[in-house]
Structure formats: structure tokens, C-alpha cells
Amino acid sequence: MICAISGEVPDEPVVSKKSGLLFERRLVERYIEDHGKCPVTKEELTMDDIVAVKTNKVVKPRQLQAASIPGLLGMFQNEWDAIMLSSFALEQQLHTARQELSHALYQHDAACRVIARLKKERDEARALLAQAERQIPASMAGAAPTAVVSNGKRAFEDEVGPDGKKIRPGINPVMIDELTECNTMLSAHRKKRQVPPTLASIDAIERYTQISSHPLHKTNKPGILSMDIHPSKDIIATGGIDTNAVLFDRSSGQILCTLTGHSKKITSLKFVPRDELFVTGSADKVEAVTVHATQKYFVTASKDNTWCFYDIPSGSCLTQVGESSGQEGYTSASFHPDGLILGTGTTEAVVKIWDVKTQSNVAKFEGHVGPVTAMSFSENGYFLATAALDGVKLWDLRKLRNFRTISPYDSDTPTNSVEFDFSGSYLAVGGSDTRVYQVANVKLEWNLVKTLPDLSGTGKVTNVKFGTDAKYIAVGSMDRNLRIFGLPGEDDQMDDAKPSEE
Numbered sequence: 001m002i003c004a005i006s007g008e009v010p011d012e013p014v015v016s017k018k019s020g021l022l023f024e025r026r027l028v029e030r031y032i033e034d035h036g037k038c039p040v041t042k043e044e045l046t047m048d049d050i051v052a053v054k055t056n057k058v059v060k061p062r063q064l065q066a067a068s069i070p071g072l073l074g075m076f077q078n079e080w081d082a083i084m085l086s087s088f089a090l091e092q093q094l095h096t097a098r099q100e101l102s103h104a105l106y107q108h109d110a111a112c113r114v115i116a117r118l119k120k121e122r123d124e125a126r127a128l129l130a131q132a133e134r135q136i137p138a139s140m141a142g143a144a145p146t147a148v149v150s151n152g153k154r155a156f157e158d159e160v161g162p163d164g165k166k167i168r169p170g171i172n173p174v175m176i177d178e179l180t181e182c183n184t185m186l187s188a189h190r191k192k193r194q195v196p197p198t199l200a201s202i203d204a205i206e207r208y209t210q211i212s213s214h215p216l217h218k219t220n221k222p223g224i225l226s227m228d229i230h231p232s233k234d235i236i237a238t239g240g241i242d243t244n245a246v247l248f249d250r251s252s253g254q255i256l257c258t259l260t261g262h263s264k265k266i267t268s269l270k271f272v273p274r275d276e277l278f279v280t281g282s283a284d285k286v287e288a289v290t291v292h293a294t295q296k297y298f299v300t301a302s303k304d305n306t307w308c309f310y311d312i313p314s315g316s317c318l319t320q321v322g323e324s325s326g327q328e329g330y331t332s333a334s335f336h337p338d339g340l341i342l343g344t345g346t347t348e349a350v351v352k353i354w355d356v357k358t359q360s361n362v363a364k365f366e367g368h369v370g371p372v373t374a375m376s377f378s379e380n381g382y383f384l385a386t387a388a389l390d391g392v393k394l395w396d397l398r399k400l401r402n403f404r405t406i407s408p409y410d411s412d413t414p415t416n417s418v419e420f421d422f423s424g425s426y427l428a429v430g431g432s433d434t435r436v437y438q439v440a441n442v443k444l445e446w447n448l449v450k451t452l453p454d455l456s457g458t459g460k461v462t463n464v465k466f467g468t469d470a471k472y473i474a475v476g477s478m479d480r481n482l483r484i485f486g487l488p489g490e491d492d493q494m495d496d497a498k499p500s501e502e
Contacts, residue, residue, distance in 0.1 A: 001053075003027065004040050006084045013053040018043055025052070027081055039088060127257050168319045171309060175297075175318075176357050182294050183338040190337070190381055195423050200470040205426070205436055205450050208473065208485045213455070216255060217480040218242040224476030226268045227463040228278065231422075236465075236474055237278055238482055239266025245280050248482060250467075250474075270298065272312060279312075288333040290342075292356075301344050303329030309356070321359045331371045332386075337379050341397075343386075345372025351386050351395070363400050367393060374417050378439070379424040387415040392429055396442055403442045408435050421466035430461035434475050434485070452485050 003010045003024040010024035019041045028050065031039045038045040216238055217224060223241035230237075234251045245266055247256040262282040269280040274295040281289040281300055288301040297318075301307040306322040307330060332345035335356075342354040351365035351372055370389030377384050384395040391407035392415055409415065409431045417430035420439070427437045427446065434452040454461050456477035463476035472486035 005031070005088050006081075013055065014050045015053055016045065017049045017051060018045065022053070023050075024081075025050070027085060030081065031085060039085075039092075124255070124258055127255070131257050166317075166320070168317060170319050171357070171359070178294060178296075179292070179339055179356060182292075183340045186293060186338045187381070190379065193379075195425060196469060198469045198471075199423050199425060202438060202449055204487055205470065207487055208436075208450055208452065209488065210452075210455060210483055211472070211486050211488055212253065212484045214248060214253065214255075214482045214484075215480050216240070216246040216248060216482050217244060219480060222480040223265075223462070223478045224480070224482065225462055226266055226280075227465050227474060227476045227482075228269055228271050229465050229467060229474060230271050231273055231468075234467075236482065237269055237271065238463075238476060239269045239280055239282075240480070241265040243282065245269060245278075247278075250472075250484065272298070275312070277312070287329070287331055288344075290333045290335045292335055293337065293339040299333055299335065299342060301330035301333035303331070303347065305329045305346075307333060307342070307344060307354075309359070319359060321354070332373060332375050334375045334377055336377050336397075337381060343375050343377065343384060345375050345386060345388075347371045349388060351375065351384075353397075353400075365393075365395055365400075365402065367402055370414060373414060374419075376419045376427075378420045379422055383420070383424075383439075385418045385420065385427060387418040387429070389414045391415050392418050392427075394446075404446060406437065406446065416460065416462050417464045419464050419466060421470045422468075423470070426466065426470055428464040428466060428473060430464040430475065432459050432461070434461050434464050434473065436473070455483060456481060 001009060001013055001022050003013075004021045005027045006024055008024075010022070012025040014023055014025045014028060015021070016023070016028075016038060019038055021038070021040055023039075028039065029047065031037075032045055032047060032050075036045065037043060217240035221240070221242035224238045225241060226239035228237050229235070234249065235256065236248045236250055237245060238248065239245045243260065243262045243265060245259040245262075247259070248254075249256050259280075262280065262284060264283040266280050266282045267287050268289040269278055270289050270291045271278045272291055272295050279289050279291065279298050281287065286300040287303050289298060290301075291298045296312050298310050298312060299307055300310065304324040305328050306320050306324060308317045308320045310317050328346055328348050330344050331347055334343050335341070336343065340356050342356050344352045344354065346352065349366070349368040349370055349372060351368070352361050353363035353365070354360065355362050365384075365386070368386065368388035368390060372386050372388050374387040375384065382397055384397055386393050386395065390411070391405060391409065393402050394404040394406070395401065396403050406429065408429055413432050415429060415431045417428070419428045420426070421428070425439055426449070427439055429435045429437065433454045435448060436450045436452070437446045438449050440446050452473070452475065454477060456479040458478035460478045461475055462478060463474075465474045466472075467474065467486075472484050475483045475485060477483070
């Protein structure tokens, strides 16, 4: 039998009628005299509630004078009892203090989280307000009844004819002349273009590592499905499963604004640098968006097996190509750099090449397995890279044939993204990781330069884009973070090298 206060075998054991706990009589009596409560349960307790326990006892000799050794031992015993009571009280107080401290720390942590969330929402609201204040005067000054899609608002619906189909004005001769003139100018300029001396070298890309990670989208709906980089500003746009489009300033590491308006995940987006616009398409209507080199038109491709040619100033669809079908649809689209050719990828693993002027299908590339998830034309004007479940296929547009297949992953891992850099020197591939290849010609091997691991933990890289001169690579995955890969310290060098916008 152990005393609940001292933890030792009592000389004169007693039991509480209320709690059933065992105590040393002298200890519990002293505690009741001081506090009037049970030392363990803190219930009201009197000596009438204490029952002595009968045990076999050894007859003790009579107590001698206090000056004797037994008397001293008795005094020591009394001192020991007082220490035990004090120690027990301190332990109880320490336990209570620990509980109160733990509760206070939890409250403090929760308060800090709420404050951080409110600050973030406040900053986002301020940014949206500032953007709205800048845009309101411009929209009031030059808004037309058929304005282009702006601030998350859709373009006006087209008129419907007697047969129930929408009336499309078509691509008129003036527009065709404009497209042809743009093609001639860009083709001539391409022949004179040289690889810039500021382009990142192979040695530099081999040393690329993650230099920053930025959470841009909602935690409860993670996943970046589309991305584009402004050609002249260090601004990255991302579209996510959370139905939001985010504009991110890479140099400052700040979100410029978060745009809403879509009801489903954003599948594609593109900048229109001339008018400081960008176009978004989502799964509620559109699967892919691509902007023409004149920056006056854009094309949307949908899973209903049609693609539409839009006029940006009016926001109207000039022509819709194809008939709605539930069997086959488009999953990707991209303009050729010269603007007279449009490439589309389908759910049936077919790549179609279109003449934009006549809206006719002039070539078909077959050989992929699974939907064509992405495509990219090289700036040299000759190569087209397409991605699907079986990897990346490279096509020679001069001979209309596949001259190389890159299969970086196993048969169960689709390739989700493929992208040439602006110089046409590198090709980036995204699947379960990110891989960068050196662009060669039709005969030479395209060597793997660098493999960047997927640090999201999802095993699915959805978007890969090259920054200016391939000085960095932006990667989107199925988490909420935008990741930037480059040389450590490269951000500071690029910021120093930028001319002032003023």
C-alpha cells in the first residue's frame, strides 16, 4: 500500500470514503487542516471522511525526550512530511501551469495564422482595387459595345441565323492580306536572326537547380494546368484547377493579381503583349488558346471538335471550323511563328496542320498514342514538337514526316508539356520530371542536357516554360506552387541587367 502523497508505505494508513485513495494519516490531516480538500481530487474533504486501515503493527518503544536521537528522528520526520506536502503541491501547480501554457501557445499559433490569412486577403483586395482603378478610366474612354473579354467577363454572344446556327463574318480579304504581310516580314527576319550571345550555355543549364518556389493557387484545389511568360516583362501567368488565373512578378516575388470569372479549371492562357492583355480558356468552353503573331487575333480549340478564329479588338468569333462531335475533339493548339499555319492536337492521337487563310486541313501527322497533350513550333520554322502518352515526337514541316521520337518515361507516364525556347536551341519536356534537350538537326541526336526533379511530390509536371534567353525555367505541377529553376544568384544578375522601364 502506497500513500498517494508521499509515494511511500504509510505507517498509519487511512482511506478516503469519497475517493478511495490511501494516505499517510499525518500527511492528509495536515493537508485537510490547511486546505479542506482532497490533495488529489480537490473535492471537499474532512476528517470524518477518513477511515483508518487496520494493519499488523510492531509495538514501538515509548518516545524519549526531544534531545534524544529518537526525538531528533521525529523532528526530521516532521520536516520530511512538510517537504513532501510542499513537493506535492508544487507538482500539482507545475502540471496546471503546463496545461495553461500549452493552451496559450495553441491560441497564439491560431491567432498568427488568422492574422497572416487576413493580411494576404487584404493585400489581394488592395491589388485588385488598384488594378480596377487603372482599368476603369480606359474602359470608360474607349469601350465599345462588343468589347474584348476583359476582367474575367466573356465576349458577347454572336447573332444566330434562321437555321439556329451562329452567323460568322469570316476572315475577310483585308485580314488575309494582313496575315500574309506578317508572314513575309517574320520569315525574312528569321533568316537574319542569330542565336543571341546572352543565351544560357549548356554548362549553365547543367547546373540549374530550384532557386525559388511560390504558392500561387488555392490549397484545397491545387494544380497548375497552364502557364505563359510575358516576352518583354518578367511576369508569369498561371491558370489552375481552382478556376483562377494569377499574374506573378518574378523579379519581386509578388502576386500582382488573382483573376476570377471561370467556373471550371483553366486549361490554357496566353499573353497579348501589344495591348497588355492575356487570354484564358477553361474547361467550361475551351481546351487550348493560341495568339497570332499580329497580336490581333487568337484561336481557341475545344473538345467539341471545332476551333474558332477570334478578333481581339471586337472579341467576336470570325469563323468556326469543324462540326461539333462527341467522338473526337481538340486537346492542344499552337500557331506557327509566321502565323499562316495552325497546329492542333486531338483526343485521337492525331496532329492536324491547317492553312489559316483557307481554314483547310493541309496535313495530318499520325503515330502518337493517346491524346496530344501539348505542341510547340520551333522559331526556326521547320520543327514541330508534340507530346502525348508515348512521349515527344519531332516533325519536319518541310517533308511532313516524323524524324525523331523521344520517350523519356515509361508507358504509363504521359508527357504533359513540350516547349522550344525562343532561340530554338533547347527543348523542354515535362512529365514525371522536367528534362531539357539540346536541339540538333534531323540527322544528329538531340542530347539530354539536364533532368530537373519534380519537387512537388505529385509526380506530374504539367507546364514548362523558358524565361528570356533560357536564363531560367518556370515549372508548374499538380501542387499549388510555381517553381523557378536556374543558377543560384542568377535572379540578382538579371535584375541588375534590366533597363529601367521609366
